[in-house]
Amino acid sequence: MNILAHGWLSGRNDSLLAGNFLGDFVKGAPDHPRHELTPGEVAGVRLHRAIDSFTDDHDEVAAVRDLLRPRCHKYAGPAVDIFFDHFLAANFTELTGESLASFTQYYYGTLQRNSTHFPDPAMQMLGALVQYDWIRHYPTIDGIDRSLKGVSRRTAFPSGLDTAVIDLERYYAEISQSFSRFWPALVAEVERVRLELGR
Numbered sequence: 001m002n003i004l005a006h007g008w009l010s011g012r013n014d015s016l017l018a019g020n021f022l023g024d025f026v027k028g029a030p031d032h033p034r035h036e037l038t039p040g041e042v043a044g045v046r047l048h049r050a051i052d053s054f055t056d057d058h059d060e061v062a063a064v065r066d067l068l069r070p071r072c073h074k075y076a077g078p079a080v081d082i083f084f085d086h087f088l089a090a091n092f093t094e095l096t097g098e099s100l101a102s103f104t105q106y107y108y109g110t111l112q113r114n115s116t117h118f119p120d121p122a123m124q125m126l127g128a129l130v131q132y133d134w135i136r137h138y139p140t141i142d143g144i145d146r147s148l149k150g151v152s153r154r155t156a157f158p159s160g161l162d163t164a165v166i167d168l169e170r171y172y173a174e175i176s177q178s179f180s181r182f183w184p185a186l187v188a189e190v191e192r193v194r195l196e197l198g199r
Contacts, residue, residue, distance in 0.1 A: 002055075002081035004088055004135055006048055007107045008096060009190045016199050017107070018114040019044020023052070025122040036117050043197040050193045051186070055081075060182040067171050068164065075159040082147055083168055087179040089138035095183065104135045141165060 003021075010017035019030070019041030026035055030045035037045070055061055061080055068076040092100040108130050115126055128134070137143025145165040152161035168175065 002085045003129065004085045004138060005081075005186075006051060008088070008103060009051060009187070010044060010047065011194070011199075012106070013040070013199060014110050014114060015040025016044040016047060016194075017110050019046075020048045020051075021111055021126070022118065022122055023048025025119050040199070041114075043199050046197060047190070047193055047199070051190065054186060054189045055182075058182055058185065060178040060185075064171075064175050064178050067174065068167050071167055072160040072164055075155060075161055078151060078159075079148070079161060079164045079167075082144060082151070083175055084179050084182070085138050086141075086144045086168070087176055088183070089135065092139075100135070100139070104133075107135070141169065144168065 006020045006023065007017060010020045015038050019037060021044070022037070022041065023045050026037070026045050030037055030042045031039075035042075056077065061077075061084075064080045064083065065076040068079045072079045088095060089100055092098075092103070096103070111126055112130065115123060118126065134143075134147060137146060148161045148164050152159050155161065
């Protein structure tokens with residue numbers, strides 16, 4: 001769910017970004033012909049999976065999951081992803097060297113240009129992402145609350161995400177500190193993975 005982080009970590013590489021966006025929608029081997037992905041998009045799916053794996057196993061992420069588990073239970077992980085996108089968005093220029101508005105314009109445009117072969121669920125998500133301009137709202141608590149409530153409406157079981165903003169506000173300083181320690185480690189890991197992928 002951490003759409004912004006996945007997008008920015010793809011760099012200004014259109015096919016890698018498109019593949020990274022598709023990471024949650026492509027099952028099995030991304031280079032299987034049924035997916036009809038370009039080599040760059042295949043690398044993007046693999047990058048997406050590497051980011052998810054590194055994130056899931058990181059101590060700082062685990063610490064925040066533990067804070068959120070009493071409310072969100074098995075959905076604590078998605079809540080962490082959304083919270084971390086909030087801290088990335090709120091400090092975007094400081095962390096990336098570019099404005100959130102500039103990156104968002106590039107991100108939306110690139111996905112739309114490369115979406116002709118996206119599966120239907122990815123197209124639906126992209127349509128909502130652009131129509132409601134999700135990323136523009138990420139820097140605010142209210143914006144994150146709307147995102148959490150939107151995700152909660154799509155979960156199969158009660159998730160606690162509809163009230164998770166309470167925990168964001170309660171533990172704001174602790175979560176911010178965990179994000180600040182985690183982000184540089186993730187950036188370094190992505191640089192390593194992109195070298196392996198030749199991207």
